[in-house]
Amino acid sequence: MKIMANRLDRGFETYQEEFENKALEVLRSGWYVLGNEVRSFEEEFAQYLDAKYCVGLASGLDALWIAFRVLGIGKGDEVIVQGNTYIASVMGITINGATPVFVEPDEYNNIDASKIEEKITEKTKAILVVHLYGQASKMDEVVRIAQKYNLRLVEDCAQSHGACFNGKMTGTFGDIGCFSFYPSKNLGAFGDAGAIVTNNSKIAEDVRIFRNYGSEKRYHNKVVGANSRLDEMQAGLLRVRLKHIQEITEEREKICNRYLDRLRNTLFELPKVRENATTVWHQFVIHCSRRDELMEYLKENDIGTIIHYPIPPHLSEAYQYLGLEEGVLPITEKFAKEVLSLPLYTGMTKKEQDYVIEKLNEFGK
Known part of the structure; x- marks a missing residue:
């Protein structure tokens, strides 16, 4: 018997008819960028998390670096993050010119909250919590520290769709929750896809503008943004998987x-x-x-x-x-x-x- 570490085909086959019907629906719609599927997924995923806003993006890495960009964190700033994470977490910090300050993990493979305060300096501007392997981190202590030192709190939820701490969903504790929908994730798309979740209306609007070339409306560019839009096909397929x-x-x-x-x-x-x-x-x-x-x-x-x-x-x-x-x-x-x-x-x-x-x-x- 041959056992693979992961198999994406089984996940497709389980809901094959729904995926195929949705794909055809999107193809036949004639609208492929920032349409009804993206809007609907954003609303449904925010509702699932009990968050106010969700903004679909092209990838989980984009969610991370855009999060720190819209929070104004960059050169000369420090961001605390656990040492045993995937490198994309750190790239979200350094793409903006900020410096990662590493904290050791605890016995649950997540950031050791008891070691965060000793790393805080005058340059510290944020904490990036990574809910590694799908388990929620010790968020009561992390939130307490962030509030005590007036730090921004960003959550990397690439692996924790639906995980909770004290009954509250990961991604809703801080300023921004960053999600990846890479195909191997529990809530996986069929290509790259990501999102930012927030309860702050200004942050949500800033991300919407930034993801679309910095444009609030077509050809009116407020900032130098990026092309990081969750596309209609991936959003539609994610809606199918989200139902299950x-x-x-x-x-x-x-x-x-x-x-x-x-x-x-x-x-x-x-x-x-x-x-x-x-x-x-x-x-x-x-x-x-x-x-x-x-x-x-x-x-x-x-x-x-x-x-x-x-x-x-x-x-x-x-x-x-x-x-x-x-x-x-x-x-x-x-x-x-x-x-x-x-x-x-x-x-x-x-x-x-x-x-x-x-x-x-x-x-x-």
């Missing part, structure tokens, strides 16, 4: 609960879920000190896995200019050497799950 997001989340939860219940090998550590937080299980990530050996063993048994992420941003070639050498973030660097994402996707059969569980329990025996 609850059942998609519940299916992933069932798969991950089977992993939690049946994986008993003490050579690796299973993920923990924080009190008062929920996870939508974008990834099921274990920690193993023999990670590379385990990965090779699973490969030999036709089980695919992924490392999220093998190189911390501060050690990447792209950020050598920050002058941060190996050893400066020991927990982040340790995680990068031991995390491994197990197979997890819509339509994963019990037979496939059982095979993965069996082989993992046999590792090292």
Whole structure:
């Protein structure tokens, strides 16, 4: 039996007729940019999150860098962010000329809120929280710190569509919530797509203008903006998937609960879920000190896995200019050497799950 780390075809096949009908509807409409599908998705996604405004964009990275741009954060400013995130989180900061200040993760793989205050300086202007692997961060403490120091709060929700802390959706705690709808996400499009969510009407309007060449109306450009528009096809297909997001989340939860219940090998550590937080299980990530050996063993048994992420941003070639050498973030660097994402996707059969569980329990025996 061959098990892939992720399969997008199963997610398509589950709702194939709805996706195909929507695609034809969009094609036949004759309107392909900033039309009814985008407006409707923005309204429906905002309603789902219990937020006031959603603005569709071309990608999750665009959501991040445009968020900091419209907040006026740039050269000379510092933004606090966890060290073990995907590099796009950091790019959202540095594209604007600001400097990332890294904080170590906690045992839940998210930012260690107890270590944020010690990183705050006169240059600190914002905190970027990343709800990694689908689990909500400790937002009560993060919000308290942001308010205490009058800092902007941006949330990277690329992996946390629908995750909550104390019953409140991720993406609605701060000034801006940034979402990616890359095809592998729980709420995935069929290409690049993203959005910004906010409860601030001015921020929403600024983003709408900025995404469309800085134009409030055609040929009247208020600012030097970008071309970052969620297109009609992706918005329409996202509307289909959004209708089923609850059942998609519940299916992933069932798969991950089977992993939690049946994986008993003490050579690796299973993920923990924080009190008062929920996870939508974008990834099921274990920690193993023999990670590379385990990965090779699973490969030999036709089980695919992924490392999220093998190189911390501060050690990447792209950020050598920050002058941060190996050893400066020991927990982040340790995680990068031991995390491994197990197979997890819509339509994963019990037979496939059982095979993965069996082989993992046999590792090292």
